[in-house]
Amino acid sequence: MIGEHVIVGYSSDPGGREALALGATITQVTGGELTVATIYPPGSPGLAVEAQANLAHAAEELGPAPAEYITYESRGAGRGLSVLASRIRADLIVVGSTDGGQHGRIAIGSTSNHLLHLSSEAVMVAPAQYAPSDGPGRLTLAYVHRPQCDAAVERMAQAALRLGVTLRLITFDLRTEDQVKLRDDLALAVRLAWESTGIEAESEVAEGHDVAAAMADVEWLPGELLVCAASEDAQPHRVFLGELAMKMLRASPCPVTVLPRGFS
Template sequence: MIGAHVIVGYTGDAGGRDALALGSAITRVTGGELTVAAVYPPGSPGQAVEAQANLAHAAGELGAQPAEYIAFESRGAGRGLAVVASRIKADLIVAGSAEGGQHGRIAIGSTADHLLHLSPEAVMLAPSGYLPPEEPSRLTLAYVHRPQCDEAVERVAQAALRLGVPLRLITLDLRTEDPGRLRDDLALAVRLAWESTGIEAETEVAEGFDVAAAMANLEWPPGDLLVCASSEDAQPHRVFLGEVAMKALRAASCPVTVLPRGFS
């Protein structure tokens, strides 16, 4: 299960605080290690000092919760977080939304965009203004019938079992698919979850004329977490989010985790 070692990309803005709150909550649930990283560009002494100040502020926010703090020089924040994650063997990178986005939704800035297309580790994004609950309430996996999603069913079912929360499998019907086939695919995924963990997953087919409308037809209670598998276009052991999944991420009102291809 992801969350054994979480790295948070921290910035001194609302998105950074959202990411810190989410990463902190994840490690409290999983018992994993927490690393807070502030990335600054090369040749910028002033921003290096600012990065250290941001880390001090993050330490104050976390209080007694143990964490490691790293200031890292890189030409891009997303690239820097990916490099640090690999070096410290983190299995989850948490980032916040870009400034100016809609409250309660995920706004993708340059950092998140890089991570969603090249990260070697799972990526979790926090909606703007997100306040994590004490405990997770459910794991929801966006499912389509392909190998990456079948692998994700087993992994997410195992995570749900360890966390003691329900597992929901969702498929979006954009009025272009055969609803019967979609439900048959979900039935196979339910069987896969049951055979691998003994969990009986709930399923929903969300209808809509577009992805946002379909997502709006689903309930997202506090503590829900949406998980997406990477696209078939992803390099092995890399994150790459496809077009439909990207639209679902933008429409989600809960944190979203994207698993790299070949996640284990």
């Protein structure tokens, strides 16, 4: 299950603080390790000192919560976080939305964009002005009938069982697909969750003329986490979001996790 070792990409802006709050919440629930990292460019002694100061602020915000604090030199924050995550064997990278994002929605910046297309680890993005809850209220998996999603059904069913929360499988009807087939595929996914873990997953079809309308068509609980599988176009063991999933992420009112292809 993801969350055994979480690395947070921290900066002194609101997105960095929201990522820190989300990462801390995840590790509190999973009992995993927490690493807080600030990336700075090479050949910049002043920015290296500033990165250390940022981590001191992060430590103040976390208080007594156990965490490791690391500054890391890299030409790009996204690349730096990905390399560092691999080196310390983190299984989840948490980042925040870029400045200026709509309240309660995810705004993609250069760091998250890099991670969502190249990371070897799962990536979680916090919405703008994210406020932590007591823990996950429900896991929702965006489902499309394809191998990556079928594998994710089993993994998320195991995670829901371990966390003691409900699993919801949701598929999108954008009025361009065969509705009967969509519901049949969803029923098979519910059966897969049951056969692999004994969990009775909820299922729901989100309807709308576009992704944003479909996302608004369903209820989102406090503490909800939305999970997406990587695109079939992703390289093995890499994250890569397709066009539909990217639209879903931008319209999500809750944190979104993207799994790398072949996640286990």
